[in-house]
Amino acid sequence: MKAVCFDTPGTPEVMKISNCEIPKINDEQVLIEVKYAGVNRPDVIQRQGHYPAPPNHSKILGLEVSGYVYKIGANVEKFKKGDKVAALVNGGGYAQFCSSDEETTFKIPKNISLKEAATIPECFFTVWSNLIMRGKLREKQKVLVHGGTSGIGVSAIQLLKLYKSEIFTTVGTNKKKQFCENLGVQNVFNYKETDFYDEIKRKEKKGLDIVLDYIGGDYINKNINLLKSDGKLISIGFLNGSQANINLMKIMLKRLTITGSTLRIREKNYKAKILSDLRKIVFPNFENGKIKCYIDSVFKLKDVVSSHKYLEKGGHIGKIVLEI
Ligand SMILES: NC(=O)c1ccc[n+]([C@@H]2O[C@H](COP(=O)([O-])OP(=O)(O)OC[C@H]3O[C@@H](n4cnc5c(N)ncnc54)[C@H](OP(=O)(O)O)[C@@H]3O)[C@@H](O)[C@H]2O)c1
Structure with missing residues (x-):
């Protein structure tokens, strides 16, 4: 089969299509x-050599796919050959064939195309796991999500809307900014023109319940200062670095x-639990059109x-997809 491989990490040009x-x-x-594979920032970080595949995971890039079941293992009960599916996979997505655990594979929600389905797993599993399972998000909370038009951002925003978050x-x-406002975000800041920190401080005297951040760097202390008592900072990436000088007194006092x-x-069992929640709470909203694949x-x-x-x-809005 054809697959995207690289021998040594580096610039995009290290990727070659091999047999x-x-x-x-x-x-x-x-x-x-595989018919489609989602392209995610973690693929880029892996290709650069900063996020190697864990042991027993495929070294081929690609964390999410959609396509048709070609073969099933002896104990697989939920799928048969030919089923139209999408999956969160342990690498291997940028290829004509990809293995996937039954527990992280799912039939595509109604009204969602194969192309769209490839954009669901990585971001929706991640934001569900972090906002709902770790963050214990409740209705009507105030939540800051950095980078609102990334794959993660667009998924998080749509999930937060289900929970009536501000x-x-x-x-x-x-x-x-316009895209996020059209998506229903009440407070959008172009960080190149305004200081989101000053703006939120001025508007929200009590502070925010949750910050979901993958920027890090100088955002880390700003995030901490913006949280209200009992607030939560959830870090899922560090595009601008993972180190900061933090005053733990603030953590203690708030x-x-x-x-x-x-x-x-x-x-696998943890990912299966996420999928079970997504099936109950998120997939019906793909079917009724409240959540879309951008x-x-x-x-x-x-x-x-x-x-x-x-x-x-970084100019994209929403997801990038590879057609296999
Ligand atoms: N922990 C996990 O399990 C997990 C899973 C998946 C993804 N992630 C992480 O989540 C992040 C997003 O992934 P993705 O695939 O959705 O990324 P993506 O689509 O490539 O988006 C990255 C975004 O960051 C924005 N950005 C860059 N600098 C910024 C800044 N200073 N302030 C605000 N926004 C900024 C960019 O837009 P502008 O340039 O316009 O600002 C862009 O929208 C990555 O760090 C990835 O590693 C973590």
Whole structure:
């Protein structure tokens, strides 16, 4: 089969399309004939050599796919050959075939196309795990999500709307600001033109309940200062660095929780629990149109290098997809 591989980490050009063995599946897995794979920032970070695949995960890039079940393991009960599915996978998505655990594979919600389905797993599993399971989000809370037009941002915002949250977000252009406002975000700050920290401080005297951050760097202390008593900072990435000088007195006095997680290394049962929640609470909202898959652009597999260059430039709104 054809798959995207690289020998040494580096710039997008290290990625080459090679001929590889079709992955073997165990008794609890399905083999998916991949039609689309989502392109995510973690793929870029892996390609750069900063996020290597965990042991036993495929070294081929790609954390989410959609396509057709091609083969099933002996103990698989929920799927048969030909089923139209999407899956959160342990790498291996940028390829013609990809193995997937039965527990993290799902039939595509009604009204969602194969192309759209490939954009669901990585971001919705991540935001559910962090906002709902770690953050214990409740209705009508005030939540800041940085980078509102990223794959993660758009998914988080739509989830927060289900919980009637008052949403705050940061973006880098006025076009992105307009997009987030159209999505229903009440407070959008172009961080290149206004200081989100001053603006939120002025408006929210008591502070915010939750901050979901993947920027880090100088945002870390601003996030902490913006939280109200018992607030939670949830870190899921560090585009601007993971180190900061923090005054723990503030954590103590405001009883803050600082937490974070990565999805990829979590055990299968944890991911299965997320999928079970998504099926109950989120998938019906894909079916009734309240939650949408926002696709910025689709690249052919042969143009995978361009897809990473495009993502790294950061002008996209929503998700980038590879057509296999
Ligand atoms: N922990 C986990 O399990 C997990 C899982 C998936 C993803 N992630 C992380 O989540 C992050 C987003 O992933 P993605 O694939 O959705 O990324 P993405 O689509 O590439 O988006 C990155 C976004 O960051 C924004 N940005 C850059 N600098 C910013 C700043 N100073 N302030 C506000 N926004 C800024 C960019 O827009 P502008 O340039 O316009 O600001 C862009 O929208 C990545 O760090 C990724 O590693 C973590």
